[in-house]
Amino acid sequence: xxxxxxxxxxxxxxxxxxxxxxxxxxxxxxxxxxxxxxxxxxxxxxxxxxxxxxxxxxxxxxxxxxxxxxxxxxxxxxxxxxxxxxxxxxxxxxxxxxxxxxxxxxxxxxxxxxxxxxxxxxxxxxxxxxxxxxxxxxxxxxxxxxxxxxxxxxxxxxxxxxxxxxxxxxxxxxxxxxxxxxxxxxxxxxxxxxxxxxxx
Amino acid sequence: xxxxxxxxxxxxxxxxxxxxxxxxxxxxxxxxxxxxxxxxxxxxxxxxxxxxxxxxxxxxxxxxxxxxxxxxxxxxxxxxxxxxxxxxxxxxxxxxxxxxxxxxxxxxxxxxxxxxxxxxxxxxxxxxxxxxxxxxxxxxxxxxxxxxxxxxxxxxxxxxxxxxxxxxxxxxxxxxxxxxxxxxxxxxxxxxxxxxxxxx
Numbered sequence: 001x002x003x004x005x006x007x008x009x010x011x012x013x014x015x016x017x018x019x020x021x022x023x024x025x026x027x028x029x030x031x032x033x034x035x036x037x038x039x040x041x042x043x044x045x046x047x048x049x050x051x052x053x054x055x056x057x058x059x060x061x062x063x064x065x066x067x068x069x070x071x072x073x074x075x076x077x078x079x080x081x082x083x084x085x086x087x088x089x090x091x092x093x094x095x096x097x098x099x100x101x102x103x104x105x106x107x108x109x110x111x112x113x114x115x116x117x118x119x120x121x122x123x124x125x126x127x128x129x130x131x132x133x134x135x136x137x138x139x140x141x142x143x144x145x146x147x148x149x150x151x152x153x154x155x156x157x158x159x160x161x162x163x164x165x166x167x168x169x170x171x172x173x174x175x176x177x178x179x180x181x182x183x184x185x186x187x188x189x190x191x192x193x194x195x196x197x198x199x200x
Numbered sequence: 201x202x203x204x205x206x207x208x209x210x211x212x213x214x215x216x217x218x219x220x221x222x223x224x225x226x227x228x229x230x231x232x233x234x235x236x237x238x239x240x241x242x243x244x245x246x247x248x249x250x251x252x253x254x255x256x257x258x259x260x261x262x263x264x265x266x267x268x269x270x271x272x273x274x275x276x277x278x279x280x281x282x283x284x285x286x287x288x289x290x291x292x293x294x295x296x297x298x299x300x301x302x303x304x305x306x307x308x309x310x311x312x313x314x315x316x317x318x319x320x321x322x323x324x325x326x327x328x329x330x331x332x333x334x335x336x337x338x339x340x341x342x343x344x345x346x347x348x349x350x351x352x353x354x355x356x357x358x359x360x361x362x363x364x365x366x367x368x369x370x371x372x373x374x375x376x377x378x379x380x381x382x383x384x385x386x387x388x389x390x391x392x393x394x395x396x397x398x399x400x
Contacts, residue, residue: 040242142383145381153345
């Protein structure tokens with residue numbers, strides 16, 4: 001490692017966001033990003049494998065936060081509740097950053113390779129959550145289903161959050177998405193309860 | 201297109217399965233597969249972009265079957281029920297082919313690029329199911345959650361099916377996975393019903 005640069009990673013992320021906004025993702029190079037951040041190009045490559053990776057620089061932090069939260073959830077918490085509580089906490093990474101997140105999403109939506117990279121990050125996250133739930137004693141299939149359901153809730157909440165204007169609190173949108181997931185997956189008998197009561 | 205070869209695609213798939221089993225995926229070329237099937241190499245490339253694609257040759261058929269089933273489900277069927285009924289029908293593509301599917305899965309599990317390709321196929325499938333549900337009148341978020349939940353059920357059922365020996369009927373395993381998903385996503389009150397009754 002070279003000499004220490006204070007918050008080099010954050011400076012590179014902010015410089016990348018500026019340049020992607022000004023001249024577009026395709027016309028920005030790693031060297032441009034380093035120059036804008038006032039850092040050497042080799043410093044860029046100590047933090048990111050390429051300019052695409054700058055868009056996913058927080059995936060590791062997100063995953064660490066989630067896995068730690070699931071591990072620390074009360075033993076009595078059901079698997080999905082542990083995962084949902086963990087996703088609620090990720091609001092600290094999102095709230096206040098909606099415009100940056102929208103810009104990032106527009107870039108990803110315009111590039112198939114970035115969409116694929118995002119899919120891979122989400123699958124890695126889902127596998128890490130499955131492992132964390134198994135360590136809490138869930139069976140393989142229960143852990144896999146709860147992790148998948150949790151990731152579906154997260155993606156639904158994230159979409160709601162990107163579309164909210166003014167931006168709403170991320171944790172509230174996680175709660176709304178869980179309520180909707182529960183309605184969507186409720187057994188037919190539960191779903192039909194109201195009409196049956198109305199008929200009696 | 202060149203001259204018509206009876207069931208060329210099926211012959212190439214069977215030849216590929218034989219060769220992947222005999223000498224491994226890495227040591228098999230598209231030319232080898234074509235030769236084993238008694239077809240010209242150019243015939244191979246009319247059906248598949250590369251030797252990796254042979255492993256995913258049925259993804260389009262799977263997706264078409266699912267989208268058609270969802271479109272044809274009774275108007276009264278809830279989104280998840282329509283998706284699950286569609287996945288039950290895909291048993292016709294799986295039952296009787298467990299050994300071939302296990303071999304295919306071993307190859308995919310050993311190659312990261314193939315795992316990524318499979319992720320992309322499943323994401324494409326999930327998006328197609330979301331669209332099919334939206335055409336039935338579901339909201340964007342409801343359709344997305346039901347499609348994600350349905351794909352999670354499918355992957356769980358598929359894993360159970362690969363592990364079942366002797367192989368069980370695919371549709372039965374879809375049913376088991378739905379029951380488990382519903383238990384995993386049930387609201388806390390529903391989950392606690394039994395202990396509360398036991399205490400009274």
